[in-house]
Amino acid sequence: MKKSVLGFVIDQWTVVPPVETADLSGKTVLVVGANVGIGLEASKHFARMRPARLIIACRNEAKGKVALVEIERETKYNGCELWIVDLANFASVTAFADKFEREGGDLHILVMNAGIVQPDYQLTTDGWESVLQVNHLATSLLSLLLIPRLIAAGKMSSTPSRIVIVSSGFHYWITPAEEVKASSKPLGMLSSQEWCIPEHMQSRYHESKLLNVLFVRALTDRLQSVTPLSVVAVNPGFCHSQLLRVWSEGTFSFFKIALAIKKRLLAWTAEQGSRQLIFAAVGGRDNEETMKGGYVSLGRIEEVADFVLSDEGHKMQDTIWKETIDILTSVSDKIGQIVRDYLVVPDSSIN
Template structure:
């Protein structure tokens, strides 16, 4: 499969980022995962300036989330932001977040699934309390399924078109999955196993592969929606100054990242504009946004592997496997799939 040339990726980084998209969010509810820092926090600030009915900052840390909440209020003057705690590395936390939203009974117009993790810098796999190395994929996918009915109910009740945005990376365009995964009877189990997550895999391809899985999930979910009343898309914020690298030890690798950041990194605010556009922009091309890969505030073609026959076959296999695995974690998933998806 042909890959996007490195110089093309660099050129994308050097393009001037257009101004942030603006919309009237009066009365609407926006949820932003990973909103305590970086592009998530900057996106939340942009949303706050559009006067939504409420913004929910979904964060893992109570202390850091509370600090972000106060900063958002002081910097924007917006007083209707709330802090909700969710740890995507724990399925019980994801389910508790969805349960809280269901009991709350409010509408849900925009869900930005921004939270993610880079592999540890020593390339050692870290496993969740549930036994998976899958923080970037299983937790966000489970939450998307559990909140899907609320988003579709919002669409029907308020005659609006909610949006689910899954943050990926430009690295997904050049990623493919190894045959060991593709040929596995249980590819996600293989992907999250100690045997597969060697230091070589973690160091060379893990982050890129997780971001590819985000794109494949987005496309599969969008394809199966029974209605046009919900838009699901995925967005590349670009290479930004990020807290993902805040604990990186000193050394050659750190020096290389330092140089790359100064040569081509966007600010977190510039990266956040990509998320905001995916959430509220493109009103003149809504159909094009469905299942779309968004880059530099426009709909772009996904990578060669993703749109190939092989990629489509892998996408189908991973979707079926994901539904099986998440249904075992939460029995509601199967009912949601049978009720709302083709």
């Protein structure tokens, strides 16, 4: 599928479907990136469904506590917990996963919503370009580390568990550079200072959202069909949120004015965007096979970008998967064991 600018405008002017609901009694839900915007609004919707536990994972404890109070005040739900994790620090992610192994129990729904936009080249303490680490590597790391808990919950439940990874419609508008597609280690190239010139950094967020789609499809390709776990990518749409605050702050610029106009004319509220996350988490239960590896937008499964479906897209998907696993295996010795115990070598692509 191709998505034109006109198609984007039409989507943004489309009436957003009402929020999906489900009975979450006895279930545990974890939302990563939940203190503001669509993550906070999604957490409120989950709270209204009364899960046994709702864990909101935030980077900033003070902001997380404010979100916790807001969720409890608006929903009258008192089962919400605040946990701290920083995706810009691999040690924080592995510590979070270790804590969940000790204290979290089974996990039925994982929503990976945390993400950043960073126009300038910045390295994390782990030595990776920050957007690449937060939006792809650390998101993939935590998702993989929590797979044992998700599968255990799925086996005990009448419905498969879900991993929801927040992507974006921007993945339609990015095709990796020829040098990146040809590289045996594209992530290393994308993270290098030599590659991250200002021109390339303009598309970094778009690239990270494409990586999210590739990861969802690659992981689904490696889960046995009988595994009680579905992995879903979701497009929340263009929303009012703090994601683009780095562009909104600072001195006067024509880009800042254009962004403000674009928001005024096209942006959904954060609550409207959060409905897409909820559908990806609890919707489509009447056709679970369609949800597996699917891409949710406007409350339904949509076809992904033509590049993703192409032969070169699938080749890059496999290359990115291998490099991601190699990188994350060096971060946590649990990754290799999880891959061996829960995943298989794929024998076909996702159509």
